[in-house]
Amino acid sequence: MxxxxxxxxxxxxxxxxxxxxxxxxxxxxxxxxxxxxxxxxxxMTPQYSSSAMMIVNTRQDVTSNVTSDQINSATKLVATYSIIIKSDTVLQQVIDNLGLGMTYSELNSRVSVQAVDDTQVMKITVNSTSPEWAQTVCDEILAVSPDIIKEAVEAGSVKVISKASLNLNPISxxxxxxxxxxxxxxxxxxxxxxxxxxxxxxxxxxxxxxxxxxxxxxxxxxxxxxxxxxxx
Structure with a gap:
């Protein structure tokens, strides 16, 4: 007590x-x-991001009807395509095309690729201290990656459904x-x-x-x- x-x-x-x-x-x-x-x-230095979206297909010919099995297969391929986009085959070509004064590892750390709500749509995001730089690099990734993906995965393809955005509001x-x-x-x-x-x-x-x-x-x-x- x-x-x-x-x-x-x-x-x-x-x-x-x-x-x-x-x-x-x-x-x-x-x-x-x-x-x-x-x-x-x-x-703190403001960080900006630019994002674009691509849709994954299991085949290059998408003129005919698409079945649910093909959609499920495409969803599973997003992870594979993400690895290809972040590979040195794609990013090094982006560096060479734009004349970026950085290494592959430095650019790779600024790029992220992820599926949108577990669908066959994947979102590519580039972070930078410059919103214009982020948009330019994201656009170049969209231009370079489809051909490399088609060459690496002969039965699949990707299509751009949303171009790189110019976001003037910092994410951090x-x-x-x-x-x-x-x-x-x-x-x-x-x-x-x-x-x-x-x-x-x-x-x-x-x-x-x-x-x-x-x-x-x-x-x-x-x-x-x-x-x-x-x-x-």
Missing amino acids: NNEENEVIDLVEILYAIRQHLLEVILATVVAAIIGFAASKFL PNIKKNTALGAMVGLVLALGIIVLQVLLDNKINTEEDVTKYLDMTVLGVIPQYDQGGKKE
């Missing part, structure tokens, strides 16, 4: 300490949010998210410091502390007065 009572009192003390330092908690939260905003706005950094994250970190740190101070404080500050920590009854309290006669 004594332990449970002490835990309740400790919680009350923590809440009281937070209330006493509420202004500092708010200030720390605001300052951390400003730091998160400033770092995202002025220190997320200023709102980083600002909110900074505010959360500032709040947690401020509350953590207050809680730590309460837990480490072993001083006798009030008559309640005498009863709590010394298990003694308070018989009287002597007030302290300053020189002006005001009670402290």
